[in-house]
Amino acid sequence: MAFADDLLEQAQHLANRERKEPRQASLRRAVSTAYYALFHLLISEATLNWKRVEYRDVLARVFEHGKMKSACRKKMGELTGYYKTNPRAGSELTAAQHLHRVAQTFVEAQNNRHAADYDNSRVWARTDVLAEIESVANAFRSWRAIRNESVAQAFLVSLFGGKEPGREQ
């Protein structure tokens, strides 16, 4: 099983660690781990395109949380604009919806991760944590449905923080 899948499974384990009255520590680590599952899924997918296997881990270190969030936010805006053109049902629209779900989940999970790791004033309920984990699992499925599409591969490149291929201004 890939590292990202292991992290997602670990998040589920942490969220359900205590049968009743979950500890905040367990819930917080579950939230953080769920985010990192998606973070590592996207990074591993991006670095898979690097031909020299021995440099993939080095390349993975180039990704930054903030830049990845900005790319996701930009993509969400673009896709929202696309929906307003009333596109016909079909593979293009389906891919757009999957990608939107991935980007939206990433942005939300990242902010939750920051709160879980640093904001002691926020009290977590198990429902909230399970909702996030389910969202991340759903984003995994969405990603895997579109991972070979050009729009998905262009999105991966945008996560570096530069311009998306084919979108020169």
Place this chain on the structure above:
Amino acid sequence: MSTLGPDVVRVRYTLGEDWTGDDAIFFRVLLSDRASKRRGLLQVTNRVRDRIVQTLEPAEEWGLLPYFEFRSESEQAALKEKAWA
């Protein structure tokens, strides 16, 4: 609220900034205990999230990134957080 269906008991929100300093709106969605069961939770939260975002368009209308928190009625009864009341 009525368009969100019987799964949603109430919604509260706060304006603020997310961790990167972007303007944001944080929705706190209180779900019925039935809707908070793990089976179907994703469907419920996606529906609520999509309905609110599509209706209010916070990013397009006000430049606010939407974020969502969910909890059940029984969890709130135990936690008794004023922000969720």
